[in-house]
Amino acid sequence: MKRTQMMLLPLLLSFVLLAPVAxxxxxxxxxxxxxxxxxxxxxxxxxxxxxxxxxxxxxxxxxxxxxxxxxxxxxxxxxxxxxxxxxxxxxxxxxxxxxxxxxxxxxxxxxxxxxxxxxVMEEQYIYYKPQHPDGLNLDSDHLKQLVYGSHQDEDVSRFTAAGCTVKYGNTMSLLKQLRRGDVDFIEVPPLTIEWLLDRYMADEKEQFVSLPDVVDNxxxxxxxxxxxxxxxxxxxxxxxxxxxxxxxxxxxxxxxxxxxxxxxxxxxxxxxxxxxxxxx
CATH class of the missing domain: 3.40.190.10 (Periplasmic binding protein-like II)
Known part of the structure; x- marks a missing residue:
């Protein structure tokens, strides 16, 4: 009983402290x-x-x-x-x-x-240069050999139709998957990529490459x-x-x-x- 009271006390205190904000x-x-x-x-x-x-x-x-x-x-x-x-x-x-x-x-x-x-935001394809030192080729012959990193509920029909494998995650986890080689490319607004890399992967920022064309809105x-x-x-x-x-x-x-x-x-x-x- 004492253990339960000790666990509940911080929770009750947080409700009291947050009440003026609410x-x-x-x-x-x-x-x-x-x-x-x-x-x-x-x-x-x-x-x-x-x-x-x-x-x-x-x-x-x-x-x-x-x-x-x-x-x-x-x-x-x-x-x-x-x-x-x-x-x-x-x-x-x-x-x-x-x-x-x-x-x-x-x-x-x-x-x-x-x-x-x-x-409405523009999005670009991003890949990790050490995994693709010669660049990323996204023609139909190469797509079927690649893994696309998708956000939850993103429309991936064009990738699956081309025979591309799909793995899922949020943007930060997808960047980590790019670095590990678990996925080959992702599609993200450039400002989001820049913000996340500056904050969490500044030393590796130059290794994440954006393909020049805008691929989607x-x-x-x-x-x-x-x-x-x-x-x-x-x-x-x-x-x-x-x-x-x-x-x-x-x-x-x-x-x-x-x-x-x-x-x-x-x-x-x-x-x-x-x-x-x-x-x-």
Missing amino acids: SATGPRVTTTLFSAHENEIHTVDFPPYVSTDVVDGGSVSEIVRTALMAAGIDADLSIHPLKRMVNYYLLQENALAVMGRHLHFSDVQRKALIIIPVM EVLYMIFNRKHAAGEDAAARFKQALAAMVKDGRYGTILDKYLGAEHGKLYLRRLESFSAGQGL
Whole structure:
């Protein structure tokens, strides 16, 4: 009994210490797994766009918080290390919303969701030079001999159709798999690779090589839950607020702050082009 009381005491103390944070007003960024706030928005750590290791949570975090505040939506933005945790909160706990990429929902699940694009990112293929000193050849004859490193729920149909083997992991684990030779190449936004290598593998940064061509555009979405009592109304207000930010320049100003004016304009144009193509 004494052992149980000693184990519970730190947990109870943490709830007491966190209580003022949970009752604060305005959108917040947190890594907590428990919140007293009924409006939860969950996302996965994805530096430098969304991360507690980046000032103010990163560019996308600030864009989302600004849109939420403009829409009058009081919500917690909780950042998790694993995508399956985010999916759990959306599909099992009926959270207000989640934010993520590489969407993989069934037709039935999609009917309960409202999906809004927030940012469009370019992606490039990355390989580890010591494993491929002569470069990486991705023609059809070579693909069937290679292993592709994929993120969870990423569309890998073009690789499997070519006979390529697929292994899975988050971005950091995929970089380690590249170094070990467990996978031959991965597909990631260049800014994410640069941030992770600078932080965790600076001595080996030059060994990770990006193929020059942009191979894909990856979209980061806000996904509102119709099963949440406030889901549909919050989605409509958030979408309107985000569109206003793009139109009046606040969206671009935030991108310039984090990414520089040149990169900011490219991201803004990609979002506008994608939204127009989707009829949004």
